Amino acid sequence: MFSPFAKTFKSSFTRITFPNARSFSSSSNLLHKRATGPVIPSTSIKVFRTISALRQWRRQQLLDHRTVGLVPTMGALHSGHASLVRLAASQTSLVVVTIYVNPTQFGVTEDLDSYPKTWDADCKILRDLDRDIAEDGANMGRIAAVFAPDTKEMYPSEGNKGPSQEIDGKGSFVTITPVGEKLEGKTRPTFFRGVATICMKLFNIVQPEKVFFGQKDVQQTVVIKKLVKDFHLNTDVIIGATQRESDGLALSSRNVYLGTRRRNVATVLSKALKVAETGYLRGKRTRDELLGPAHELAKLMLIEQFQMKPEERVNYEVDYISLADPDTMEELDVVDDTRGAILSGAVKMLPVEEPQDGEDLGAAGGPAVRLIDNIILPAAAMKAAN
Ligand SMILES: Nc1ncnc2c1ncn2[C@@H]1O[C@H](COP(=O)(O)OP(=O)(O)OP(=O)(O)O)[C@@H](O)[C@H]1O
Ligand SMILES: CC(C)(CO)[C@@H](O)C(=O)[O-]
Numbered sequence: 214m215f216s217p218f219a220k221t222f223k224s225s226f227t228r229i230t231f232p233n234a235r236s237f238s239s240s241s242n243l244l245h246k247r248a249t250g251p252v253i254p255s256t257s258i259k260v261f262r263t264i265s266a267l268r269q270w271r272r273q274q275l276l277d278h279r280t281v282g283l284v285p286t287m288g289a290l291h292s293g294h295a296s297l298v299r300l301a302a303s304q305t306s307l308v309v310v311t312i313y314v315n316p317t318q319f320g321v322t323e324d325l326d327s328y329p330k331t332w333d334a335d336c337k338i339l340r341d342l343d344r345d346i347a348e349d350g351a352n353m354g355r356i357a358a359v360f361a362p363d364t365k366e367m368y369p370s371e372g373n374k375g376p377s378q379e380i381d382g383k384g385s386f387v388t389i390t391p392v393g394e395k396l397e398g399k400t401r402p403t404f405f406r407g408v409a410t411i412c413m414k415l416f417n418i419v420q421p422e423k424v425f426f427g428q429k430d431v432q433q434t435v436v437i438k439k440l441v442k443d444f445h446l447n448t449d450v451i452i453g454a455t456q457r458e459s460d461g462l463a464l465s466s467r468n469v470y471l472g473t474r475r476r477n478v479a480t481v482l483s484k485a486l487k488v489a490e491t492g493y494l495r496g497k498r499t500r501d502e503l504l505g506p507a508h509e510l511a512k513l514m515l516i517e518q519f520q521m522k523p524e525e526r527v528n529y530e531v532d533y534i535s536l537a538d539p540d541t542m543e544e545l546d547v548v549d550d551t552r553g554a555i556l557s558g559a560v561k562m563l564p565v566e567e568p569q570d571g572e573d574l575g576a577a578g579g580p581a582v583r584l585i586d587n588i589i590l591p592a593a594a595m596k597a598a599n
C-alpha cells in the first residue's frame with residue numbers, strides 16, 4: 214500500500230442531456246474527441262485513463278523530485294473546484310485533478326445515473342485555469358494531469374456489473390466509523406464507505422505529497438483526515454475554504470438540479486447557519502442558544518413559502534442542523550471555547566409543486582436536491598499569558 218508507483222485509466226464520458234439547464238457536453242464533439250488524446254487541447258495537461266500510464270508518469274516525477282498535489286473531484290467543475298486547484302498549485306509543483314463519478318458513494322436510489330457529466334466544459338475550465346495559474350508568478354506549480362478512469366479500472370475485481378452500492382454489499386471497502394455513520398452517513402449509509410474507499414485507491418495510485426479537499430464537505434474532510442492518520446498514509450490533507458455565490462449559497466455541482474424557483478430559496482441553509490454563527494460570535498455557547506434561532510429561521514422561511522400559491526412556492530425539509538466537535542463530529546451540548554465547533558446542516562429541496570409551462574425546473578427535470586453547508590466556529594483566541 215502506498216508503494217511508490219501505480220497505473221492508468223479510461224473514461225466513459227457518458228453524455229446526459231439536461232432539458233432545463235445549461236447544456237453541458239452535448240455539442241462540442243471536437244474538444245471531446247481531442248480530449249481523449251494524451252493532452253487537453255492547447256495545453257500540456259496530460260489525460261490519463263489507466264492506472265499504469267499514470268504510475269509511469271508519476272515515477273518519473275518522483276525521480277525528478279517534483280511534488281504532486283491531488284485534487285479529487287467528480288467533475289462538473291465549478292469555482293469551488295478551481296479554488297482547490299489554485300491552492301494545490303500554490304503548494305505543489307504538479308497538480309493532478311481526478312474526475313471520476315464514484316458509484317460506491319451513491320446509494321442505490323441516489324442520482325448516480327443523472328449526476329452531471331461535463332467533460333468538455335471541464336477541459337475548458339482546466340485549460341483556462343492553468344493559463345491563469347501560469348500567469349500568476351506566485352504559484353509553485355501547474356496543472357500537470359487529469360486522471361479520469363472508468364469503473365472497471367477503479368474496481369478491478371467487480372467485472373462488468375461494477376461494485377456493490379448496497380448497504381450490506383460485499384467487496385473491498387474501507388470504512389471509517391463512527392464518524393462516517395453520523396449526519397451525512399445516517400441519511401447516506403454507504404456514502405463515506407464509498408468516499409474512503411475511492412480516496413484510498415486514488416491516494417495509492419497518485420502518491421501525492423498533498424491532497425486537497427473542500428471545506429464545503431466538512432464531514433468528508435474529517436473522514437479523510439482519519440483515513441490518512443489511521444492507515445499511515447504518507448500525505449498531508451489540506452482544506453480549502455468554501456466558495457459561495459454572492460447570496461451565500463455554497464457552490465455545488467448538484468446546484469444545477471435546482472431551477473430558478475428553488476434556487477431563490479436555496480439560501481435557507483446558509484442563512485440558518487449564519488444566524489447560529491452570529492450567536493456564537495456574540496458569546497452564546499449552548500446548543501439551544503445556537504441552534505434554536507437557526508431552526509426558527511428555517512421554519513419561518515417555510516411558513517412564508519406556504520403563504521404563496523402552490524405554483525409559486527418551494528417546499529423543503531431540514532434533515533439536520535448540527536453542532537459538533539471539530540475532530541469527532543460528536544454532537545455537543547455546549548461549545549468548549551478552547552476547541553470551537555462545527556456547525557453543519559443538510560436540507561432537502563423537494564421537487565416543485567405544479568410546474569408551469571416553460572418553467573426552468575433545473576437539470577434532470579428538477580429532482581429532490583440535498584444541499585449541505587457548514588461553518589467552523591473557531592476556538593476562542595487564547596488570553597495573553599498572564
Ligand atoms: N463550494 C465549494 N467550495 C470549495 N470546495 C468545494 C466546493 N464544492 C465542492 N468542493 C470540493 O471539491 C471537491 C470535489 O467535490 P465534488 O466533485 O463532489 O463537487 P461538489 O460540488 O461537492 O458536488 P456535489 O454537488 O456532488 O456535492 C471536494 O473536495 C469538495 O469538497
Ligand atoms: C472526494 C470525492 C471526489 C470522492 O469521490 C467526492 O466525494 C467529492 O467530490 O467530494
Ligand code: BAL
Pocket residue numbers: 287318430
Ligand atoms: N461532494 C460530495 C460528493 C457526493 O455528494 O457524492
